[in-house]
Amino acid sequence: xxxxxxxxxxxxxxxxxxxxxxxxxxxxxxYMFWYRQDLGHGLRLIYYSAAADITDKxxxxxxxxxxxxxxxxxxxxxxxxxxxxxxxxxxxxNRGTGTTGELFFGxxxxxxxx
Amino acid sequence: GQQVMQIPQYQHVQEGEDFxxxxxxxxxxxxxxxxxxxPGGHPVFLIQLVKSGEVKKQKRLTFQFGEAKKNSSLHxxxxxxxxxxxxxxxxxxxxxxxxxxxxxxxxLTVNP
Numbered sequence: 001x002x003x004x005x006x007x008x009x010x011x012x013x014x015x016x017x018x019x020x021x022x023x024x025x026x027x028x029x030x031y032m033f034w035y036r037q038d039l040g041h042g043l044r045l046i047y048y049s050a051a052a053d054i055t056d057k058x059x060x061x062x063x064x065x066x067x068x069x070x071x072x073x074x075x076x077x078x079x080x081x082x083x084x085x086x087x088x089x090x091x092x093x094n095r096g097t098g099t100t101g102e103l104f105f106g107x108x109x110x111x112x113x114x
Numbered sequence: 115g116q117q118v119m120q121i122p123q124y125q126h127v128q129e130g131e132d133f134x135x136x137x138x139x140x141x142x143x144x145x146x147x148x149x150x151x152x153p154g155g156h157p158v159f160l161i162q163l164v165k166s167g168e169v170k171k172q173k174r175l176t177f178q179f180g181e182a183k184k185n186s187s188l189h190x191x192x193x194x195x196x197x198x199x200x201x202x203x204x205x206x207x208x209x210x211x212x213x214x215x216x217x218x219x220x221x222l223t224v225n226p
Contacts, residue, residue: 031212042120042202042218043157050212058213059115090156094212102147102159103204103214 003027006091006106014114019078021109023091031094032074033058033103034066036087043090049074081113116141118205120217128225133190135220137203144208146179146186151219152199160188160201193224 004025013019023032034046045058047066055066063085065077078085088110092103117140127133137146145164149157161170163179163186170177174197176189190197200221204214 033213035216040218043204043216045213045215048213059215101212102162103149103157105156105158108156 004091004093004104004106006089006109008109009107010110012112012114013081015082016080019081019111021076021078021089021091021111023074023076023106025072025074025091025093025104027093027095027104028071029093029095029104030071032068033092033094034064034074034076035090035092036060036085037090037108038087046076046089078111081111083113085111086113087111116205116207116215118203118215118217120203120220122220123218124221124223126223126225127193129195130192133193133197133222133224135188135201135203135222137186137188137205137217139184139205139207139215141184141207143183143205145206146183147204147206147214148177148186148188149202149204149216150199151202155199157202190222193222195224195226198222198224 007022033048035043037043044060049055049068052071068074088108090108091106119138147162148160151157167181168179174191178187200219202219204216
């Protein structure tokens with residue numbers, strides 16, 4: 001059971017470059033989320049998706065783009081990376097049935113923007 | 115928007131001491147969840163509380179949800195080094211979007 005996987009795990013890029021972080025889940029969970037984690041800020045929601053082709057902004061969406069053409073994939077794109085986007089990015093999924101239920105997190109993608 | 119505040123930010127304890135972290139929401143929550151994250155790892159779900167005044171236990175961990183459903187606590191009895199990590203609370207204010215707002219977490223260090 002592969003669960004939820006993120007790639008790449010580590011990425012170094014330069015300011016202004018486009019970067020895409022991939023997220024894939026094998027459970028067919030309806031909901032998927034992207035969080036960023038920074039010291040002093042905890043986990044902040046960037047974007048989320050309730051189903052394929054349905055996405056919505058979270059708390060800190062500026063500078064990010066998401067898509068969800070298939071239920072199992074939820075890529076996050078930084079169209080023009082900035083140093084302030086250096087962070088650890090976590091993808092998560094949720095069954096989306098009944099009460100909220102638990103979030104299942106991926107291992108994280110550590111992004112450094114030089 | 116909804117804010118979830120968590121205190122303390124850091125806590126150092128000696129093995130065997132008790133530990134408590136507190137979580138307060140600016141709005142009434144439909145439910146609250148707790149997660150643990152080890153250094154370098156990802157958050158792992160511990161528990162979800164739904165009912166007003168609910169208390170749940172997992173071995174040495176006790177979770178409470180306030181009567182007004184705006185606060186919660188996690189208490190660990192007789193800490194062990196393996197309890198070390200960051201504990202996050204995460205609240206959901208209702209609706210069908212399953213969005214959680216996370217507190218900033220409490221980093222617990224347990225000295226052997």
